[in-house]
Every structure is written in C-alpha cells, then in structure tokens.
Amino acid sequence: MKIGAVSDHRTREGGAIIYPVYSRRSRGLSVGINLFPDRKLCSFDCPYCEVFPFRTDIVFSVDTMKTALSSCLREAAENGETVKDICFSGNGEPTLSPEFPEALETAKALRDEFSAGAKLVLITNGTGLLDDRTFSVLAAAAKRDSGLHIWLKLDAGTEAWYREIDRSDIPFKRLTGAFTAFAAQGSPFTLQTMICRVNGVLPPPEEEAAWLDLAAALADTSEKAGGGIRSVQIYGKVRPAPEDPLTEPVPRETLDRRAALLNETLECAGIAARAEVF
Ligand code: SF4
Structure with a gap:
C-alpha cells in the first residue's frame, strides 16, 4: 500500500486520525486510529513514551474518523492489501475519549464491511477499567465473536x-x-x-x-x-x-x-x- 496516500499525508503527531503503518507486532499492515489528533492525553506518563510534544487544531469527530477509515480500508481492498488489524492507539489513552464507545462501534462496522479478516485492537494502559461504564463497554466488546482484542499494559x-x-x-x-x-x-x-x-x-x-x-x-x-x-x-x-x-x-x-x-x-x-x- 502507498502508505500516506490513505492518511492525507499527516503523521500521527501531525494531526492524522487514521494512520496506516507496517507493524512488527501485527506482522503486516495495521491501520491506527488516533482519538487525540490535537494533543496528547494520557493517564500515564511513561518515561519511554514515544509521543513527542505537538499541538494541532484538528478536532476528532466520529464522522471524520468514519470517512477517513472507510477510505483507507476501501483503498487497501482495491489494492489487494490485507489489513491485519485496525488498532486504537495514537497519542494517548484511547478510553479517555468520551467518543471512544461510538468510535469503537463505527470501526467495528467498517471492519466488517471492508476487512472482515482484520482484528480490531485496543492498546490501553487499563486505567479505563476503573470506570464502570468503560469496564462494561470493554467486557462486552471483547466477548463478542471476532470481537475486540484488548492489549493491556x-x-x-x-x-x-x-x-x-x-x-x-x-x-x-x-x-x-x-x-x-x-x-x-x-x-x-x-x-x-x-x-x-x-x-x-x-x-x-x-x-x-x-x-x-x-x-x-x-x-x-x-x-x-x-x-x-x-x-x-x-x-x-x-x-x-x-x-x-x-x-x-x-x-x-x-x-x-x-x-x-x-x-x-x-x-x-x-x-x-x-x-x-x-
Ligand atoms: S500509556 Fe502509552 S501513551 Fe500513555 S504515556 Fe505511556 S506510552 Fe505514552
């Protein structure tokens, strides 16, 4: 895949909401979803964190994510590329976003439509599990058939x-x-x-x-x-x-x-x- 063609040429720290990468851990093409295109937001402060300081005016919305993700997955399918996973990661802890539950449902629907074999992954530090509502969302999402793969730090x-x-x-x-x-x-x-x-x-x-x-x-x-x-x-x-x-x-x-x-x-x-x- 022409990485970049599907991400409107922005990097994750340059405001990209969707960023395809070839991932060692996914062993192939991974499509990242970044809920924090404007600034880092995390409940941890890991000294090894790879997010460099940045600031943009780009605002996350589920509609924008939906447009960019469907375009990315469609292009991968047209190019005969296999998407290994669609991964919530990005500039911080995804579950801190109030839009995470809706974004998750939207990503799942697009995965089912365009890349049925791709895993849906959440990389999380687990602090969302301290919140009852997020706990229930994650528990339900992980239990479904071909459901959410939770990678817990x-x-x-x-x-x-x-x-x-x-x-x-x-x-x-x-x-x-x-x-x-x-x-x-x-x-x-x-x-x-x-x-x-x-x-x-x-x-x-x-x-x-x-x-x-x-x-x-x-x-x-x-x-x-x-x-x-x-x-x-x-x-x-x-x-x-x-x-x-x-x-x-x-x-x-x-x-x-x-x-x-x-x-x-x-x-x-x-x-x-x-x-x-x-
Ligand atoms: S949990 Fe992830 S995003 Fe948050 S500080 Fe640690 S490495 Fe960075």
Whole structure:
C-alpha cells in the first residue's frame, strides 16, 4: 500500500486520525486510529513514551474518523492489501475519549464491511477499567465473536517499579484490582510489558518476581473464568522518545530470559497462556 496516500499525508503527531503503518507486532499492515489528533492525553506518563510534544487544531469527530477509515480500508481492498488489524492507539489513552464507545462501534462496522479478516485492537494502559461504564463497554466488546482484542499494559509487578516506569498517580493495587476483576469476568485479553532501563536501572529482582506472580495470577483467573490470556507480549525500547536517554534499551537476551521465566511459571502451574518477545 502507498502508505500516506490513505492518511492525507499527516503523521500521527501531525494531526492524522487514521494512520496506516507496517507493524512488527501485527506482522503486516495495521491501520491506527488516533482519538487525540490535537494533543496528547494520557493517564500515564511513561518515561519511554514515544509521543513527542505537538499541538494541532484538528478536532476528532466520529464522522471524520468514519470517512477517513472507510477510505483507507476501501483503498487497501482495491489494492489487494490485507489489513491485519485496525488498532486504537495514537497519542494517548484511547478510553479517555468520551467518543471512544461510538468510535469503537463505527470501526467495528467498517471492519466488517471492508476487512472482515482484520482484528480490531485496543492498546490501553487499563486505567479505563476503573470506570464502570468503560469496564462494561470493554467486557462486552471483547466477548463478542471476532470481537475486540484488548492489549493491556502491565509494565510492573510492584508499586515501586510502576512509579518509575509508568509514573501514574493511580495506586498500583487499585489498577491491578481492576485488571483482576476484568480477568474474572471471562473476556480474553493480551498483556504487554515494556522492559527497559529507567535512569540506568533495570527492574530489580523483587520486581521481576512480583511481575511473574501477577502475570501468572491474571492468566489463571482469566482461564478459570473461560477467557484466557491470548499472549504476554514482552517488548523493549526500539524507538526514540522525548525523554531519552532517561530510558534505555536492554539486550534481547534480557527480554528472552523474562519470557522464558514466565513460560516456566505458567507451565508449572498448568496455565495455557504463553509469553513471547516482540
Ligand atoms: S500509556 Fe502509552 S501513551 Fe500513555 S504515556 Fe505511556 S506510552 Fe505514552
């Protein structure tokens, strides 16, 4: 696909609402939906965040999204391109937008019309699960046939590392309590964990142990409720961030080792979920 032809030549930080990219994690063409074309809006302040400061006058609306997304998906179909996924991501936490529920329904309808094989994905830090209405929207959307794939950020196992790597004011226990409640209602989801150095420091051993316990407990709860964790995606820092060099990449072996430790834990506990490195 001529990437850009379908995104009116804007970048995500230049006000694009729809931005097609070739994604390593999607293993093909991913069409991004950005609910915040005018400014970053997030409930986390991750030091590795790749969104550089920007400001535009472009206002998000579901109608504008619908026009741009249908044009993008139609063009992909005409060019014989396979769209692997349609992904809510963009300049912040998608569930913070009051228009997210309507945007989700619209994207699903367009996916069904133009790219029935494409997954519908939400990349989220999970703070939306603290809101009852958003919790219900996500639970219902994830349960449907060919429904929403939720990629839930779990960067830490302890409050201390969470404070370093996600820098949120929301208490860690409160957030992971919502994750557990979500797992317990039986919708499948994916966990995503960034491993990097923060201020020159690697996640300490007690953090690693707590993360292993927490990821395994979430997978266990989810499986027992009939959902299950599709995958635990472990990834490292590969792109520049505005706060570089506050965070730094770790060697690939560090990521592989973490995945192997979790897989050992899951296997010993008879849990089907598996970790993989991206
Ligand atoms: S949750 Fe995502 S958008 Fe928000 S600060 Fe972290 S990396 Fe950036």
